[in-house]
Every structure is written in C-alpha cells, then in structure tokens.
Amino acid sequence: MILESLKVINFRVFKGAHKFSLAPIAHDNQHPPIVLFGGLNGAGKTTTLTAIRLALYGRQSLGISTTIKDYHQFLADSVHNSKVTGVKSNNASVELIFSYANLGVISHYHVKRSWTVLNNKVTETLKISQDGQLITNLGYDQAQSFLNELIPIGVSDLFFF
Secondary structure, three states: OEEEEEEEEEEOOEEEEEEEEOOOOOEOOEOOOOOOOOOOOOOOHHHHHHHHHHHHHHHHHHOOOOOHHHHHHHHHHHEOEOOOOOOEOOEEEEEEEEEEEEOOEEEEEEEEEEEEEEOOEEEEEEEEEEOOEEOOOOOHHHHHHHHHHHOOHHHHOOOOO
C-alpha cells in the first residue's frame, strides 16, 4: 500500500481545504522509503496522522471500545473552530487516496469520510472509489468492513505512529 494524498476540510486545526502529497518523491532515480512530518507544536502533525486513521477506520481509529456516542462527540469536536472569530463550521471531511496491490494487480482507492453536525446530531457518510469508480453497492457498515479487510487495523499500528 502506498499512501498518495490526504485532503482534510475543516478538520481540527485545518480551516478550509488542505491537501497533502504523501507519495515518496523520487530523487536521483531512487525512491525514499518513508515520509516524515515536522513542525511546531499545534501545526497539525498529529492531526494529519489522525486524519489518515480516521479515513480508514472510522470509529475503530479511537479504540475498540469506543461507543457510537463517544465517536460522534469526537467527530463533532473535530470540526474546525476558529479561535480568532469563534465561528465553527458544521461540516468536515477527510479523504485519503492510496494504491494497493493484490495478486500483482495495483488498484487505486479514494476514501472520503465526511460528517455534518446540526443541532448536536452527527451525520456521517463514507464513500469508497476503486480505480475512479464509486463502489455503490455497499452500505456504511459494509464499506467499513471492506476497508478493514483491505487494511486490518492491527497492521496499521505498525505503520502509522
């Protein structure tokens, strides 16, 4: 699996849309093996990793025992709140694009997890595209199960730290 890009909209410290290229960039015909993030406290390093895990695992990204109520509270709290203006958005999203090889065939996936908060009620959607085609025959739970089978959460603990 190669993470290609991450896009966050109104997620935690990031107001508006921000896109991050995550694919290793070739230098002198050699591919670097890792991508590193650096920055001052509060710059968004942890938020970036949280967004990747949230895109892939949803509620499970917070721990196996996290309740739906706690997860919805986390999503509501993760919508950007401007400390300058005090204005809080009512929606946010995280999008992850990655390539995945299975039996020698490379597929490109686009995962978009978005949510809206209205009257303290959180409504979440999960959309998955494979090779540019939206996978439409999956409900929310089925889509999440598909991602869990593709990239088990236990494996991700070894790569996202």
